[in-house]
Structures are given as structure tokens and as C-alpha cells.
Amino acid sequence: MRVELEPLPAVLDLRQAMAEERADVHPLGPVVKEIRIAKGDPEPVWSRAAHVVEDEVESGAQEQLYIEPQGMIAWAGPEFVTVTGSLQCPYYVQHGLCAVFGLPAEQVRVIQAVTGGGFGGKEEYPTVLAVHAALLALKAGRPVKMVYDRAEDLAATPKRHPSRTLSRAAFDHDGRLLALDVDFNLDAGAYVTLTPVVLSRGALHAAGPYRCDHVRVRARAWATNTPPHGAFRGFGAPQSCLAIERLLDKAAAQLGLDPAELRLRNLLQSGDTTATGQVMREEIDLTGLVETALELSDYRCLRAEFARANAVAGPEDPRRGVGLAVFLHGAGFTGSGEKRLASRAGLELDGQGVVQVLAASTEIGQGAATVFQQITCGALGVTHEQVRVAQPDTAHVPDSGPTVASRTTMVVGGLVERAALALRAALVADGLAADADPAAVARALRERGRSHGGERWIESYQQPDWVVWDEENYRGDAYPTFAWAAYVAQLAVDPLTGETRVEEFTAVQDIGRVVNPLLAAGQIEGGVAQGIGFALLEDVRWQAGRMANNRLSTYIIPTALDLPRIRAHFRETPAGYGPAGAKGVGELPLDGTAPAVLAALDQALGARLARVPALPEQILPLLTPEATHA
Amino acid sequence: MRGNAADLELRRPASLEEALELLAQDPELKVLAGGTELLVRHEDGSLGPARLLDLSALKELKQIRRVGDELEIGAGVCYADIQAHPDVIARLPLLVQAAEQTGARAIQERGTLGGNVANASPAADSVPVLLALGVGLLLRSRTAERRLPLDEFFLDYRRTALRPDELITALRLPLTPPPLQYFRKVGTRRAQAISKVALAAAGRWTARGLECRVALASVAPVPLRCRELEAFLAVEAGRGDWKERAARQLMDGLRPIDDIRSTAAYRRQVAGNLLLAFLRRAEAGRPGQDGR
Numbered sequence: 001m002r003v004e005l006e007p008l009p010a011v012l013d014l015r016q017a018m019a020e021e022r023a024d025v026h027p028l029g030p031v032v033k034e035i036r037i038a039k040g041d042p043e044p045v046w047s048r049a050a051h052v053v054e055d056e057v058e059s060g061a062q063e064q065l066y067i068e069p070q071g072m073i074a075w076a077g078p079e080f081v082t083v084t085g086s087l088q089c090p091y092y093v094q095h096g097l098c099a100v101f102g103l104p105a106e107q108v109r110v111i112q113a114v115t116g117g118g119f120g121g122k123e124e125y126p127t128v129l130a131v132h133a134a135l136l137a138l139k140a141g142r143p144v145k146m147v148y149d150r151a152e153d154l155a156a157t158p159k160r161h162p163s164r165t166l167s168r169a170a171f172d173h174d175g176r177l178l179a180l181d182v183d184f185n186l187d188a189g190a191y192v193t194l195t196p197v198v199l200s201r202g203a204l205h206a207a208g209p210y211r212c213d214h215v216r217v218r219a220r221a222w223a224t225n226t227p228p229h230g231a232f233r234g235f236g237a238p239q240s241c242l243a244i245e246r247l248l249d250k251a252a253a254q255l256g257l258d259p260a261e262l263r264l265r266n267l268l269q270s271g272d273t274t275a276t277g278q279v280m281r282e283e284i285d286l287t288g289l290v291e292t293a294l295e296l297s298d299y300r301c302l303r304a305e306f307a308r309a310n311a312v313a314g315p316e317d318p319r320r321g322v323g324l325a326v327f328l329h330g331a332g333f334t335g336s337g338e339k340r341l342a343s344r345a346g347l348e349l350d351g352q353g354v355v356q357v358l359a360a361s362t363e364i365g366q367g368a369a370t371v372f373q374q375i376t377c378g379a380l381g382v383t384h385e386q387v388r389v390a391q392p393d394t395a396h397v398p399d400s401g402p403t404v405a406s407r408t409t410m411v412v413g414g415l416v417e418r419a420a421l422a423l424r425a426a427l428v429a430d431g432l433a434a435d436a437d438p439a440a441v442a443r444a445l446r447e448r449g450r451s452h453g454g455e456r457w458i459e460s461y462q463q464p465d466w467v468v469w470d471e472e473n474y475r476g477d478a479y480p481t482f483a484w485a486a487y488v489a490q491l492a493v494d495p496l497t498g499e500t501r502v503e504e505f506t507a508v509q510d511i512g513r514v515v516n517p518l519l520a521a522g523q524i525e526g527g528v529a530q531g532i533g534f535a536l537l538e539d540v541r542w543q544a545g546r547m548a549n550n551r552l553s554t555y556i557i558p559t560a561l562d563l564p565r566i567r568a569h570f571r572e573t574p575a576g577y578g579p580a581g582a583k584g585v586g587e588l589p590l591d592g593t594a595p596a597v598l599a600a601l602d603q604a605l606g607a608r609l610a611r612v613p614a615l616p617e618q619i620l621p622l623l624t625p626e627a628t629h630a
Numbered sequence: 631m632r633g634n635a636a637d638l639e640l641r642r643p644a645s646l647e648e649a650l651e652l653l654a655q656d657p658e659l660k661v662l663a664g665g666t667e668l669l670v671r672h673e674d675g676s677l678g679p680a681r682l683l684d685l686s687a688l689k690e691l692k693q694i695r696r697v698g699d700e701l702e703i704g705a706g707v708c709y710a711d712i713q714a715h716p717d718v719i720a721r722l723p724l725l726v727q728a729a730e731q732t733g734a735r736a737i738q739e740r741g742t743l744g745g746n747v748a749n750a751s752p753a754a755d756s757v758p759v760l761l762a763l764g765v766g767l768l769l770r771s772r773t774a775e776r777r778l779p780l781d782e783f784f785l786d787y788r789r790t791a792l793r794p795d796e797l798i799t800a801l802r803l804p805l806t807p808p809p810l811q812y813f814r815k816v817g818t819r820r821a822q823a824i825s826k827v828a829l830a831a832a833g834r835w836t837a838r839g840l841e842c843r844v845a846l847a848s849v850a851p852v853p854l855r856c857r858e859l860e861a862f863l864a865v866e867a868g869r870g871d872w873k874e875r876a877a878r879q880l881m882d883g884l885r886p887i888d889d890i891r892s893t894a895a896y897r898r899q900v901a902g903n904l905l906l907a908f909l910r911r912a913e914a915g916r917p918g919q920d921g922r
Contacts, residue, residue, distance in 0.1 A: 496903040561820040617896040
């Protein structure tokens with residue numbers, strides 16, 4: 001056989017894709033998905049506004065870097081497929097296998113193995129690997145194990161979408177935001193993957209937590225010839241939150257206002273509407289949140305102190321800066337997503353009176369199993385010995401939806417709580433005293449287990465009636481609730497090397513009721529660390545469409561020495577609709593860390609960077625007097 | 631494609647004499663010391679089938695001792711032992727710094743000073759310090775022993791003056807190095823990083839100028855000693871805008887490259903900035919008119 005290959009000109013990045021608009025890159029065209037959001041009419045505002053500010057911001061690809069690379073073991077025959085591996089979403093994998101093998105769901109079994117982190121990277125790709133392994137197993141008539149090494153994993157699997165945002169804002173004399181126009185663009189790569197949904201979340205966060213009567217958002221995902229981009233913690237929102245926060249920082253400079261002051265004048269309040277016209281029914285105290293962050297970080301004092309010190313800094317004195325970002329994260333699936341999912345989760349009581357939590361939501365290091373156990377214990381009134389969490393196995397647990405979108409505690413935890421309350425009510429009907437102590441509840445469970453062993457209590461998710469979403473026109477309630485946050489980064493830049501050291505980080509957020517303080521703080525600390533990597537270090541180097549730095553020695557993530565003390569502070573407004581008013585937390589910290597870091601760099605450098613990661617190679621020229629320039 | 635352990639043939643001599651004998655018979659043997667380079671190449675498949683000479687059993691290569699006014703460090707001494715040795719701590723703080731900033735703790739327990747030199751990576755962390763301190767290498771074959779200044783050892787990218795039948799057995803460092811010393815490694819992050827640029831310098835003021843050695847990592851195909859700059863400083867230091875002229879001269883003479891870790895422009899600028907940092911310290915440490 002003779003193969004002749006003719007290399008065609010490739011589209012290898014977003015700038016090229018947007019400049020060339022080539023129709024031959026993807027069957028859907030150069031733009032694989034477009035979303036528009038419109039509120040009011042910005043057009044007449046531009047000419048009459050006191051100030052108009054324009055900005056352009058870019059962000060690079062980011063690798064999830066879960067602990068173990070993708071891996072899957074498969075057994076397959078004519079009538080069955082079984083796989084086990086490192087994954088976030090067992091029922092997604094089952095769905096993919098059913099489609100490929102033409103088997104009904106009962107004959108396809110997916111079991112989650114211990115999984116060390118996902119960050120979105122184990123959401124979609126495990127289906128691909130499961131199919132590969134299962135096809136080989138079917139052909140070979142033997143079990144097949146496929147485990148990528150790190151270089152293969154980095155080369156092939158989807159990363160965070162690179163982005164380029166062009167934006168414009170109009171302000172009145174007092175710095176009030178009058179109109180906003182955001183042109184938000186993502187690099188989809190060569191295949192569509194989860195790109196439309198990522199684009200959607202990005203577009204829905206593009207106006208930030210600010211009140212504005214006239215908004216246009218145009219969001220487009222562009223096809224290129226690189227490996228596809230996909231889900232990564234934050235899911236489009238880190239890119240658009242970065243862009244709006246950069247725009248506000250630029251506006252503050254142009255208007256001669258402190259960046260914090262400009263934000264305080266424009267924060268969304270209860271009763272306001274978002275860009276999609278969603279009325280903020282829940283109680284919001286963004287002003288209190290921002291003031292708490294400013295106080296805990298000593299922002300105002302530091303801002304003045306650093307301005308003085310930087311003005312007289314010697315050639316080797318660090319240049320310091322402090323910066324604020326204010327942001328939100330929509331909790332759970334976008335729009336009608338949760339309604340379509342109609343997740344199911346619950347409990348099973350065994351013959352010994354031990355309660356098992358049944359959910360397909362996976363423990364991937366974030367603490368899902370602990371939270372489920374804790375919620376169940378709380379609702380039943382028993383201690384932890386009485387409650388186990390079942391291994392996610394499609395043969396055994398109902399479909400509680402994917403472990404994504406910061407939805408596990410809020411949505412699935414809510415179902416588990418309802419199931420536990422139903423079981424408790426049944427125990428009370430059996431004769432359990434309403435004020436029974438844990439030992440009495442455990443006795444009641446054992447008794448009921450003896451007669452009702454194997455009994456299940458399964459709850460189905462029902463979206464509240466008031467959530468109304470118009471997918472066609474992007475109007476209405478984009479998310480049932482939002483988490484809110486204000487982050488402050490304090491950093492020092494070494495003028496000899498352009499290296500940035502984040503020295504302090506203050507993360508203040510309202511995630512509704514905090515179900516487990518230790519795990520919630522862990523989510524914030526880990527997310528801030530990942531956000532600092534996104535802001536300052538993590539740089540996927542593409543060479544002819546391939547990731548060139550595909551090793552842990554060349555794809556640089558922060559070590560403990562590269563990270564500051566991270567202070568996570570929670571203001572609890574129990575307005576969420578999860579257990580006792582909880583909201584989602586997992587993705588939130590990714591949205592605001594990079595903009596806080598870049599805002600602090602503005603002050604340290606007296607100059608503006610509009611791309612992440614902000615590497616020493618870009619920073620150093622801003623610090624070097626012309627005389628000694630190379 | 632990963633390497634296959636079955637493709638490796640291992641020789642583990644019990645004495646230096648036996649090692650040199652094996653090497654004389656088979657100069658194709660690849661020397662395995664700490665394995666921090668060779669085993670990475672084995673893992674990623676680039677080493678391929680190989681015959682290895684494992685030096686890990688040779689206690690005579692793992693000693694640190696005084697010889698006259700020099701400190702002799704065996705080629706098989708690891709970074710962790712360097713950091714812990716009282717003579718190194720008291721007299722060669724630059725070497726302690728370099729050892730602390732090389733790899734992770736696990737690497738510091740395995741990687742050897744001799745291996746770092748023989749590997750001849752332009753990014754080696756310890757080598758600029760060794761060049762600045764004026765290290766002599768002891769090289770032995772079955773039939774001969776010779777001493778070679780370290781700055782004559784590196785010929786070209788990953789090519790050295792080591793003969794096929796020779797091993798580096800030890801490094802000789804001055805026990806009383808010059809008083810002005812500077813080392814700064816600029817890596818891709820604060821730990822477990824490969825250097826983008828590193829600069830080491832050691833020197834003293836003379837009646838004419840600044841007598842010093844300056845060496846750089848990751849700016850040339852070899853670990854680079856900057857002889858022209860040293861000649862300039864020997865006569866010009868202390869005159870007018872000498873520091874800026876020295877930095878300019880250094881930067882003009884460098885031809886670094888763009889690669890996966892950094893850019894040529896960044897490397898050149900940082901090399902100049904680090905040199906200025908050393909020279910500012912040197913100036914501050916210059917004996918005053920009264921003190922002369």
C-alpha cells in the first residue's frame with residue numbers, strides 16, 4: 001500500500017482563526033457555536049457617555065493535570081461491556097459505550113475506580129478511552145487495560161479553551177456602568193466536544209456581578225486544527241470573568257478611580273436583573289462581601305503603601321501590588337440543564353441497619369463521599385458508623401448526573417438529604433421518638449433493616465417552578481442561584497528577573513451555607529492555587545498544533561513554594577437551594593484568582609498585562625529601563 | 631516508546647580499579663552514577679539498549695576530605711551530602727546554595743556532583759558555581775591520572791574532554807575561595823525547576839580592579855565561563871559607569887536561544903541584571919580608601 005500525504009495549511013490558534021475565517025476547518029464552519037445575549041440597547045449610549053473604555057484580553061490553554069493519567073480496564077463480549085477506570089461521570093461513559101456497541105444500558109456496566117482529581121479532565125475523555133479499551137477487549141476476547149503515560153495524556157486530552165475577548169464599556173461621570181459590549185471568543189480545537197456548553201457558561205458570566213441596563217454579548221467558538229479543548233473547572237467562566245475584570249481595572253485607571261471604588265459603585269443588588277434579564281430574587285450583599293475582603297486583606301492601606309514604595313524603589317527592590325476581583329459563579333447546570341438531567345439519588349437500608357448512599361456522583365478528592373455521609377448523618381440523626389457511601393457503579397447506583405458544574409453538594413446532596421429525611425419519617429412512623437438520640441436511631445434502623453432489608457429511598461430532582469429559561473433567546477434564569485466572591489491578591493515582582501511572587505491571598509465568598517468548612521476551605525485553597533498557575537505559570541506551548549512541553553518538568557504548575565498563604569473566608573447567606581441553603585463551591589475560585597493577580601500586577605508594574613499566563617518573559621521588559629535593553 | 635529494562639546490561643564493579651578496567655575493555659559503557667539523567671532517558675525511550683557501568687558501589691568516590699589547601703569532593707558525592715558537610719557549609723556556601731536548588735529532595739539524595747559535570751548539560755545547576763570557584767577535575771583511566779581545570783572540560787554541546795576510558799574521580803575546590811561571591815538560579819518556578827538562566831561569580835578586589843570568575847548556565851551550548859568579561863573587570867572595575875559597561879559587554883557577547891523554557895531576549899537581559907546585582911555587591915564590598 002502506498003500512502004500519499006499532502007499537508008494543507010492549518011489554522012493553529014484563535015487569532016489566525018478569527019483573522020482568516022476559513023470555512024474548510026470544520027463542517028460547521030469557522031464558528032462552531034455562536035451565542036448572543038441582549039439586554040436594553042447599548043448603541044445610543046456610546047456617543048453620549050462621559051467615558052468609553054475598550055479592552056482586549058487573551059488567555060492560554062490550561063492543562064487539568066489530575067494526579068493519574070487517563071486509564072481504563074475493559075471486559076467485553078457480544079452481550080456485555082464492563083469497564084472500570086479513572087473517571088468523573090459513570091453514566092456519561094455508559095451512554096457512550098451503549099451508542100458504540102449498540103447495547104442496552106443493562107448490558108453496559110461502568111465502575112469508577114479510585115480517581116485522583118478530575119477538574120473536568122475526567123468528564124468527557126474517559127468515554128473515548130473506555131470505547132478504545134472495550135473494542136480491543138471485544139476483538140481480543142481478553143480484558144484490556146489502557147493507561148496513558150503523562151506525555152500521551154498531555155498530547156491528546158482536552159484542556160481549557162484559549163480565549164480572546166474584545167470588550168467595551170460606557171460610564172457616566174460618577175463611574176456608573178451604562179453599557180457593556182463583549183465579544184467573547186474561544187478556541188474550540190478540531191472537534192466540538194463540550195465546547196458549546198463551555199461557551200454558554202462563559203457568555204453567561206461575561207457581564208460579571210455588575211448592574212448594567214444595556215448589554216450585548218456575542219460569544220463564538222472557533223474551529224482550529226489543534227487537539228480539541230474541553231471541560232476544565234470553571235468551564236468558560238474563568239476566561240470571561242478575567243475579561244470583565246480587566247476591563248473594569250482599565251476603566252478605573254481611565255476614570256481616575258481606585259479599582260475597588262469603581263466596583264463598589266456598580267455591584268449587583270437584590271432585585272436587579274442580570275444580562276439575561278434574570279431577576280436577583282435571592283438576598284445579595286456584594287457590598288458587604290467586597291468590604292470584608294478589603295478589610296481582611298488591608299487593601300486600602302497596602303494600596304497606598306505600595307504606591308509610595310514603588311515610586312522610590314531601588315534597582316533590586318521588589319515592586320509590590322495589591323489587586324481585587326469581584327465575581328460570581330452560577331451554581332449547577334446552565335438553564336434547563338438540571339431539568340433535563342432529572343437526577344436521581346438516595347439511600348439503601350441493608351439487613352444490618354446500615355444505610356448506603358446511592359449516587360453516581362464520584363469522589364475524586366473533593367470530598368463528595370464525606371459530604372454525602374455527613375448530610376445523611378445529619379438528616380437521620382445518626383453517627384457516621386451507620387452510614388456508608390456506595391462505590392459509583394452503574395449496576396448499583398441510580399443516575400445522579402455527572403460530577404461537574406459544582407452541583408454535587410447542592411443538587412445531589414439535596415436529593416440525599418431528602419431521602420434521609422424520608423427514611424427518618426418512616427422510622428418515626430415505626431415509633432421512633434422525635435427527639436431520639438443517635439443510639440436510638442441506630443437501633444430503629446437495625447430493626448427496620450431486619451424486616452425491610454434492601455429497601456431503597458430514591459429522590460428525583462425537580463427544578464423549582466420559578467426557574468424559567470429561554471434557551472432560544474438566552475433570556476431568563478440562567479442559574480437557579482449564584483455563588484459570590486471578592487478576592488484580593490498581594491504580590492511582589494523581582495525587577496532583576498520579572499518573577500512574580502504572590503505573597504498573600506484573601507478569598508472571601510458567599511457559597512450559601514457551608515456544609516463542611518474544612519472541605520470548602522480546601523476547595524478554595526486548591527482552586528486559588530490552580531488559578532495562580534493559570535495567571536502566572538501554566539503555559540501550553542504549541543508547536544505546529546502539538547503540545548511541545550508535554551512533561552511535568554516543562555509544563556510548569558505551582559509547587560507549595562510558589563504559593564502564598566491562602567486565607568479562605570466564608571460569609572454565609574443560606575440562600576442556596578442545596579442542603580439547608582448550600583450552593584456550589586468547586587469551580588468558583590478559578591474565576592476570580594487570575595483577575596485579582598493581574599490587577600495586583602497593574603500596580604506593581606505601573607503597566608498593564610492583558611494576557612495570561614503573565615510570564616516573567618513578558619513582565620521583565622516592562623521593568624527594564626531602555627538604556628540597558630538588549 | 632518507553633525503554634525496556636531487558637535492553638539494559640548492568641556492570642556493577644566493587645572497586646575503582648575494576649571500574650577502570652571494565653571501561654578500558656569496553657569504552658562504549660555508559661556510566662551510571664545517580665541515574666537522575668540516564669534513567670529519565672531510559673523511561674522516555676531515548677536511551678535505547680545500552681551497557682551500563684554502575685558506580686554506586688564505589689565508596690572511594692563518595693568521600694569529602696581536605697587535601698592541603700583544597701577540598702576534595704568525590705565524584706560520587708550526592709547533593710544531599712554536600713549540603714550536610716561541615717567544610718562545605720563553612721567555606722563553600724555557594725555550593726550549598728546550588729545543591730539546595732537542584733531538583734527535589736529525592737533527586738538531591740541520588741544525583742552526584744561528578745554526574746552533573748560529566749553530563750555536561752548547559753543548564754546544570756552546580757556547574758556555574760564550580761566554574762566560579764575554579765574547580766580542578768581529577769580524571770583517571772586504567773593507566774593514567776590527570777588534573778584538568780573545569781573550564782577546559784566543556785568542548786561543545788554535551789561534548790567534553792573526558793576520554794572514553796576515563797572517569798571523573800573527584801573535584802578539587804579551594805578551601806579559601808575569594809570573598810566576593812554571588813549565585814542566583816532563575817528557574818521556571820521556585821522549586822523543582824530547570825534553570826532559565828543562572829549566574830555564579832566569585833572574586834576579590836586588587837590594586838587594578840576586580841579579579842573574578844563569572845559563569846553562566848543556560849545561555850550557551852556549554853556551561854559558560856565569561857573570560858572577556860573577567861578581563862574587562864580586572865582593569866576597568868571601579869572606573870566611571872563600569873558596572874553598566876560590563877553588563878552591556880556581557881549581554882552583547884551572549885547568543886542564547888529561544889526554547890521550551892524561555893526566550894533568548896529574556897536570558898540575555900536576566901544575565902545582565904544578575905551580573906549587575908553581583909557587581910553592586912562587589913562595589914559595596916570594596917575596601918575604602920582608608921582601608922587600603
